[in-house]
Amino acid sequence: MQRRAVFALAAALSLAACSPKSNQRTYPVHGQVVSVTPDRHEATVKHGEIPGLMPAMTMPYKIKEKAELDAVRPGDMIDATLTIVENDAFLTGVRKVGEAPLEQAPPEPTTVVTGAGPELLRPGEVVPDSPFVDQDGKKRAFDSFRGSTVVLTFIYTRCPLPTFCPMMDRHFVTIQERMHDDPLLKKVHLVTITFDPAYDTPAVLKKHARELNADLGRWTFLTGDPKAIETFGRRFGVLVTRASNDPRDITHNLRTAIVGPDGKLMKIYTGNEWTPDEIIADLKPTANAD
Numbered sequence: 001m002q003r004r005a006v007f008a009l010a011a012a013l014s015l016a017a018c019s020p021k022s023n024q025r026t027y028p029v030h031g032q033v034v035s036v037t038p039d040r041h042e043a044t045v046k047h048g049e050i051p052g053l054m055p056a057m058t059m060p061y062k063i064k065e066k067a068e069l070d071a072v073r074p075g076d077m078i079d080a081t082l083t084i085v086e087n088d089a090f091l092t093g094v095r096k097v098g099e100a101p102l103e104q105a106p107p108e109p110t111t112v113v114t115g116a117g118p119e120l121l122r123p124g125e126v127v128p129d130s131p132f133v134d135q136d137g138k139k140r141a142f143d144s145f146r147g148s149t150v151v152l153t154f155i156y157t158r159c160p161l162p163t164f165c166p167m168m169d170r171h172f173v174t175i176q177e178r179m180h181d182d183p184l185l186k187k188v189h190l191v192t193i194t195f196d197p198a199y200d201t202p203a204v205l206k207k208h209a210r211e212l213n214a215d216l217g218r219w220t221f222l223t224g225d226p227k228a229i230e231t232f233g234r235r236f237g238v239l240v241t242r243a244s245n246d247p248r249d250i251t252h253n254l255r256t257a258i259v260g261p262d263g264k265l266m267k268i269y270t271g272n273e274w275t276p277d278e279i280i281a282d283l284k285p286t287a288n289a290d
């Protein structure tokens with residue numbers, strides 16, 4: 001299992017973890033630093049199970065205190081506290097408790113994609129049609145969005161970390177607000193696709209949409225056949241691995257894309273670095289074209 005993929009992400013043990021909450025939760029973390037990315041204030045940590053939050057996995061974490069970030073090196077065994085607040089997640093109290101040899105570096109996600117499935121879509125290429133089911137249980141082929149400029153992203157509703165799937169949801173909420181206010185964006189449609197269709201049924205997606213205050217006339221949530229979703233997502237670089245012993249144990253990356261009204265890919269955004277403003281700026285030249 002590619003449980004160690006850098007940029008990979010987390011699994012959820014409770015639905016409650018995804019609903020907006022202002023109260024702060026903290027969890028003890030014990031693990032090994034795999035790599036450090038100082039400009040992002042992040043270290044990728046391979047850690048054991050975090051009871052009540054996620055199974056053992058390797059993923060990037062923000063380290064709040066610069067001195068603590070500067071002190072860690074790949075190979076360090078650390079103890080830390082993972083703090084989860086409404087819109088953020090970070091490590092504090094990072095303490096080196098030992099050292100151990102590092103296992104071999106994980107393969108780059110792009111290597112996995114090109115080696116294991118169909119090619120990544122490039123801008124200008126037609127996004128292949130794919131069958132889905134929407135939040136109302138209606139069949140909805142991807143091609144049915146032709147004529148609108150589509151901003152699409154991939155999430156799962158049980159994602160426990162506010163800086164990953166829930167951040168995609170928050171960004172889409174912001175874009176939706178801007179769509180309502182800006183006539184130049186009147187032909188834009190938002191599409192959120194779950195990569196956990198076994199849990200994210202139409203009913204679950206509908207509830208999720210309601211919690212986000214989504215305007216379902218302009219924002220569609222899709223689920224469907226697991227294989228079809230996986231094949232579709234892979235074309236955008238979405239990588240999801242599931243533990244064989246626990247289907248809730250999901251490790252994933254993030255991809256968001258703009259598809260033009262002609263069904264051609266315009267742009268793919270990786271990770272959680274992009275902002276709603278960036279997408280809106282990219283949308284404006286085409287969203288209003290006939």
Ligand SMILES: [Cu+2]
Pocket residue numbers: 009010155156159160161164165166252
């Ligand atoms: Cu997630």
